[in-house]
Amino acid sequence: MRGLTFHGEQDVRVEEVPDAALEKPTDAVVRMTMAGICGSDLHILNAGTAFGFEPGTRLGHEFIGTVEEVGPEVTGLRPGDRVLASCSILDGTCPMCHEHLHSSCDSWSLFGWAPRTWQHDGLVQGGQSEYVRVPLAATTLTTMPEALSGMDRQRTMLPLVDVMSTGWHGLRSAGMKAGANVVVIGDGAVGLCAVHGARALDANAVICLGHHEDRLAVAGELGASGVVTSRDTDEIREQVMEMTGGEGAHVVVDSISGKASMAAAHATVRAGGAIACLGMDHFMQNVPEVNWFDQFLRNITITGGLVPGPAYMPELLDAVIAGRLDPAPVLTTELPLEDAADGYRRMQSREEGVIKVCLTPA
Amino acid sequence: MRGLTFHGEQDVRVEEVPDAALEKPTDAVVRMTMAGICGSDLHILNAGTAFGFEPGTRLGHEFIGTVEEVGPEVTGLRPGDRVLASCSILDGTCPMCHEHLHSSCDSWSLFGWAPRTWQHDGLVQGGQSEYVRVPLAATTLTTMPEALSGMDRQRTMLPLVDVMSTGWHGLRSAGMKAGANVVVIGDGAVGLCAVHGARALDANAVICLGHHEDRLAVAGELGASGVVTSRDTDEIREQVMEMTGGEGAHVVVDSISGKASMAAAHATVRAGGAIACLGMDHFMQNVPEVNWFDQFLRNITITGGLVPGPAYMPELLDAVIAGRLDPAPVLTTELPLEDAADGYRRMQSREEGVIKVCLTPA
Numbered sequence: 061m062r063g064l065t066f067h068g069e070q071d072v073r074v075e076e077v078p079d080a081a082l083e084k085p086t087d088a089v090v091r092m093t094m095a096g097i098c099g100s101d102l103h104i105l106n107a108g109t110a111f112g113f114e115p116g117t118r119l120g121h122e123f124i125g126t127v128e129e130v131g132p133e134v135t136g137l138r139p140g141d142r143v144l145a146s147c148s149i150l151d152g153t154c155p156m157c158h159e160h161l162h163s164s165c166d167s168w169s170l171f172g173w174a175p176r177t178w179q180h181d182g183l184v185q186g187g188q189s190e191y192v193r194v195p196l197a198a199t200t201l202t203t204m205p206e207a208l209s210g211m212d213r214q215r216t217m218l219p220l221v222d223v224m225s226t227g228w229h230g231l232r233s234a235g236m237k238a239g240a241n242v243v244v245i246g247d248g249a250v251g252l253c254a255v256h257g258a259r260a261l262d263a264n265a266v267i268c269l270g271h272h273e274d275r276l277a278v279a280g281e282l283g284a285s286g287v288v289t290s291r292d293t294d295e296i297r298e299q300v301m302e303m304t305g306g307e308g309a310h311v312v313v314d315s316i317s318g319k320a321s322m323a324a325a326h327a328t329v330r331a332g333g334a335i336a337c338l339g340m341d342h343f344m345q346n347v348p349e350v351n352w353f354d355q356f357l358r359n360i361t362i363t364g365g366l367v368p369g370p371a372y373m374p375e376l377l378d379a380v381i382a383g384r385l386d387p388a389p390v391l392t393t394e395l396p397l398e399d400a401a402d403g404y405r406r407m408q409s410r411e412e413g414v415i416k417v418c419l420t421p422a
Numbered sequence: 423m424r425g426l427t428f429h430g431e432q433d434v435r436v437e438e439v440p441d442a443a444l445e446k447p448t449d450a451v452v453r454m455t456m457a458g459i460c461g462s463d464l465h466i467l468n469a470g471t472a473f474g475f476e477p478g479t480r481l482g483h484e485f486i487g488t489v490e491e492v493g494p495e496v497t498g499l500r501p502g503d504r505v506l507a508s509c510s511i512l513d514g515t516c517p518m519c520h521e522h523l524h525s526s527c528d529s530w531s532l533f534g535w536a537p538r539t540w541q542h543d544g545l546v547q548g549g550q551s552e553y554v555r556v557p558l559a560a561t562t563l564t565t566m567p568e569a570l571s572g573m574d575r576q577r578t579m580l581p582l583v584d585v586m587s588t589g590w591h592g593l594r595s596a597g598m599k600a601g602a603n604v605v606v607i608g609d610g611a612v613g614l615c616a617v618h619g620a621r622a623l624d625a626n627a628v629i630c631l632g633h634h635e636d637r638l639a640v641a642g643e644l645g646a647s648g649v650v651t652s653r654d655t656d657e658i659r660e661q662v663m664e665m666t667g668g669e670g671a672h673v674v675v676d677s678i679s680g681k682a683s684m685a686a687a688h689a690t691v692r693a694g695g696a697i698a699c700l701g702m703d704h705f706m707q708n709v710p711e712v713n714w715f716d717q718f719l720r721n722i723t724i725t726g727g728l729v730p731g732p733a734y735m736p737e738l739l740d741a742v743i744a745g746r747l748d749p750a751p752v753l754t755t756e757l758p759l760e761d762a763a764d765g766y767r768r769m770q771s772r773e774e775g776v777i778k779v780c781l782t783p784a
Contacts (some may be wrong), residue, residue, distance in 0.1 A: 132531035156693060164693035164720055233721070317714070331518060342714035350712055350724070351680070352704035358526055359595070359727035365718045 063118045063189030064400040064419075066108050072401050080191035085133035088197030090143060094214045095188045095316050096122035096391070097358040097417045099223060099248055100173065100340055105404055120188030120221045121147040121171040124214065127201070134197045142202040142209035145194060146369045147171060147222050149184060152199030160371035163179050167196060176251065188400055192420055201226025202373050207381055215394075218418055219253060219387035220376050227253030228376060230284040230313035230336035231261060232233075233363045238262035241304045243328045247275035248317035249390040249416040250338055252282055261382045265304050269296060269324060278389050291320070297327040308333065313364075314348075315339050322348035329360055336364030364420055393417045425480045425551030426762040426781075433762050439480055442553035446496035450559030452505060457550045458484035458577045459765050459779045460584060462535065462702055467766055469706065481532040482550030483509040483610070484584045486576065486743050495778060496559045504571035505563040508731045509533060509584050511546060514561030516588055521721070522733035529558060539707050550762055552783055564735050569743055577756075580780055581615060581749035584737050588729040589615030590738060592675035592698035593623060595725045600624035603666045605690045606646075608677035609637035611752040611778040612700055614644055616675040621645025622746045627666050631658060631686060636775050653682070659689040668693065675726075676710075677701050684710035691722055698726030755779045 063077035072172050080089050094346045101119055104111065127141040137143070147170060150157055154166035171185020184195060193199050207216055236242065242258040244251045247270025258266045259282065267286045268279040276287045286303045290296050301308060308330035314321045317339030325335040342348060354360060381383035395403045403417035425439035442451050463481055466473065489503040499505070509532060512519055516528035524530075534548020546557060556562050570579055589612050598604065604620040606613045609632025620628045621644065629648045630641040638649040650663045652658050663670060670692035676683045679701030687697040704710060716722060741747035754777045757765045765779035 159694060161694040161721060233723070317718075328611075332521065332523040335719065337714075342718070347714060350710075352699075352709060354723075356679070356701065356702065356704070356727045358521060359725075359730075361595070361723060361725040362712070362717075363721075363722035363723040363725075368721075413776065 061105050061190040062397060062398070064120060064186070066104060066117045066119055067115045068109060069107065070105060072105060072119065072404050074398055078190060079195040080185070080189065082131045084195065084196065085131040087131045088127055088134055088137060088194045088201065089129040089204065090123070090125040090145065090192050090194050090201070091128045092125045092190060092192055092421060093211065094124050094125045094218045094219055095377050095419045096139050097121050097188070097221065097400070097419070098122055099250065099406055102201065102408055103340060103409060104173070117172065117183070118186040118189050119172045120186035121173050122218060123187030123192060124217050124221065125192070128191060130197060132285060136198055136264050137201060137203070140202040144204060144217060144221050144373070145187065145192070146200050146202070147367070149195050149200050150370065151196050160368055161351045162368040162370045163366040165198060169195070187418055188397065190397065198416060202370065205377055205381060208377065215388040215391045215418065216380060216386050219249070220392055221369065222367065223249040223390060223416070224253040224257070224387045225369040225372045225376060226250050226338055227313065228336045228372050229367040230254050230364050231257050231311060234311040234313070234334035234336040234361070234373065236261055236263070236311045239264050240310035241265040241307060241330070243267045243269065243309035243312045244315065244337065245269045245312065245321045245324055246316060247272050247279060251313070251315040252278055253387050254315060255279050256282035256385065256387055257282045260285055260379055267300055267303055267309070272410070275415055278415065281386070281389055289292055293323050293327050296324050300328040311336065313338060317340050317344065317348055318346035319348055322350065326351045326354050326360065331358040334361040334363055337362060357373050360413065390416050391418045395419055396422050397412065423552040424759060426482060426548070426759070428466060428475050428479045428481055429470060429477045430471060430696060434481065434766050436760055436762050439551060442547070442551065442555040444491060444493045445555060446557065447493040448558050448560065449493045450489055450496055450499060450556045450563065450566060451491040452485070452487040452507065452554050452556050452563070453490045454485045454487045454552060454554055454783060455548055455573065456480050456486050456580045456733040457781045458580055458584065459550070459762070459769055459781070460778060461612065463766065464770055465702060465705055466535070472560065473476060473781045479534065479545070480548040481534045482548035483535050484580060485549030485554060486579050486583065487554070490553060492559060499559055499563060499565065504566040506566060506579060506583055506668050506735070507533065507549065507554070508562050508564070509729070511557050512561050514557050519683050520729055523727040524730040524732045531557070541708055550759065550781055552759065555604045564732065567739055567743060570739065577750040577753045578742060578748050581611070581752055583731065584729065584734065585611040585752060585778070586615040586619070586736060586749045587731040587734045588612050588700055589675065590619045590734050591729040592726050593619050593673060593698045594722070594734065595727070596673040596675070596696035596698040598623055598625070598673045601626050601670035603627040603692070605629045605631065605662055605671035605674045606677065607674065607686055608633050608701065609641060613675070614640055614752050614777065615749050616677060617641050617646045618644035618747065618749055622741055629662055629665055629671070634772070637646060637777055640777065643751055644749070655685050657688050658686050658761035662690040673698065675700060678703050679710055680704065681710055684712065688713045688716050688722065693720040696723040696725055699724060700726050752778050753780045757781055758784050
């Protein structure tokens with residue numbers, strides 16, 4: 061079968077890889093029908109060797125598809141079922157799963173992302189492939205509701221796997237309430253999904269900070285009430301204050317989590333407010349600095365992290381069915397799997413009009 | 423009248439100061455019956471000039487007393503009433519007061535702490551004096567319940583003003599639930615009060631990290647199930663894990679908020695847990711470093727800050743009346759106001775057996 065593999069910095073290729081197959085009785089094999097390239101996949105493209113990635117590793121942790129085959133111990137799934145994969149493997153039975161922090165599951169591994177040393181039980185290959193082996197399939201996969209299982213709904217469904225649930229996690233972990241002012245830092249897919257989620261959760265002002273006209277236009281389409289393009293912290297603060305009647309943001313979702321974004325977060329968050337850090341820029345040596353004086357005096361909470369996707373899947377699916385949520389616009393660019401390396405290149409170069417690339421088998 | 427004044431680093435004196443008097447119709451004058459010396463007062467002793475303190479400023483933000491005189495617009499208070507002061511002035515009517523974040527009140531000033539530039543409406547002198555002018559008295563003062571207004575209950579009541587409510591704020595802001603494992607970093611008065619609060623809120627394990635045998639004995643008396651004296655992060659982690667059945671702390675209350683304490687917090691907090699930063703060591707150039715990799719992967723929340731005391735006063739008073747709370751043991755040392763400078767010196771030198779000094783008029 062064909063799959064996208066890592067071979068070193070700036071070198072990913074679609075090539076023949078070993079067929080995905082059942083290895084354990086709790087496995088399933090899923091035929092990928094749509095897979096995403098994530099901003100974090102670009103971190104692998106740029107620095108995968110330093111993270112411990114080995115040449116030949118298949119990448120991709122965002123995919124949806126159709127169950128092809130299930131092991132004898134997989135309950136609740138049959139070949140032909142349309143499914144969303146969680147980004148990471150989960151057993152559904154450990155204390156963390158019971159507390160809905162699936163991203164810290166005892167059986168945690170991340171599809172196609174984590175170097176071998178991070179993986180719980182053998183390397184879990186990525187989803188940017190024709191087929192994917194899914195460990196602990198009964199809990200790692202979510203069956204799509206009938207109404208959303210059509211191929212025409214794929215662009216709505218794929219973002220739920222990661223970017224939409226991540227944006228939602230930012231809002232929920234920050235305790236966002238209806239009527240809140242929300243500032244979203246970053247106009248990438250996660251930022252835009254946070255904008256969209258804030259609107260769906262009945263925010264008052266939803267302000268997106270970014271530097272790309274095309275992406276900020278999508279922010280408007282997804283529910284932003286205002287955008288800020290300045291890179292100057294004082295100017296950012298001034299504009300956000302103006303857009304919020306002098307109040308500032310109850311919730312800041314920082315989809316970048318680097319030095320400048322954290323400064324903007326402190327400058328725009330309201331006393332008693334929360335900053336949800338969802339980005340991974342600190343992996344890339346752009347380390348945020350907490351303004352401790354501000355944190356202390358104004359009781360600022362810093363929260364967020366790696367999304368426990370399944371914690372939010374029921375409410376996300378409900379919101380989609382109810383028509384309050386449709387993150388499809390973040391998937392600007394659909395390519396066949398065979399052109400995946402080109403997709404990485406186009407996302408990496410921030411090509412105008414390309415926010416997020418999705419891949420289809422054909 | 424007599425009052426404790428700042429004159430420069432390592433120089434505080436009790437001397438004749440102008441009498442406290444009504445200046446506005448919403449003021450009251452309170453006769454101090456007990457005042458505390460706070461750990462943060464030692465920051466003034468060590469670096470007050472850098473913070474903008476002017477010579478002659480009267481210090482002290484923790485006091486209880488008896489209403490001496492009220493302005494014509496003060497409602498609900500009469501001379502003779504026994505009262506607790508909030509550390510900071512509050513109007514009770516602004517949006518932040520309505521949201522119980524009184525420490526960010528529009529009318530905020532801190533008794534005897536803040537340099538003039540921080541103060542909302544003229545300098546508010548401190549409570550380590552015979553009498554204290556209390557602005558916005560109707561909201562800044564809380565009348566003691568009859569059952570707790572006796573002079574024999576003063577040592578129980580005074581800590582509620584700051585250290586007990588601060589420790590409680592750490593637990594509440596971190597979302598502490600009954601059955602949680604709580605690690606408290608620091609064996610000063612705030613740390614010990616956090617230990618006591620965790621026990622009152624039905625924690626499972628309550629582990630106090632500190633380096634003073636006398637203080638850790640008080641931690642035991644106030645409800646700690648274990649203590650850790652190591653300064654080595656790995657050892658701290660190992661011991662906390664052993665005391666919590668390998669689980670770690672749902673809540674870490676960091677009463678120091680410096681580099682080593684934050685490292686210990688990350689090492690002992692459970693995935694999905696929260697670190698409440700209550701200390702001010704970052705004011706003194708001991709700046710905590712967030713482990714962002716850990717924050718992200720394990721969804722660690724960093725919260726806490728300056729206590730909004732009145733937010734917790736009803737539940738604290740209830741807990742005292744019910745017999746579940748009595749922080750009196752943190753007040754190890756009672757001195758007459760005249761000896762206040764000696765009290766500063768004894769706290770500063772961490773004299774054995776001296777955790778917190780309280781002052782009485784006589």
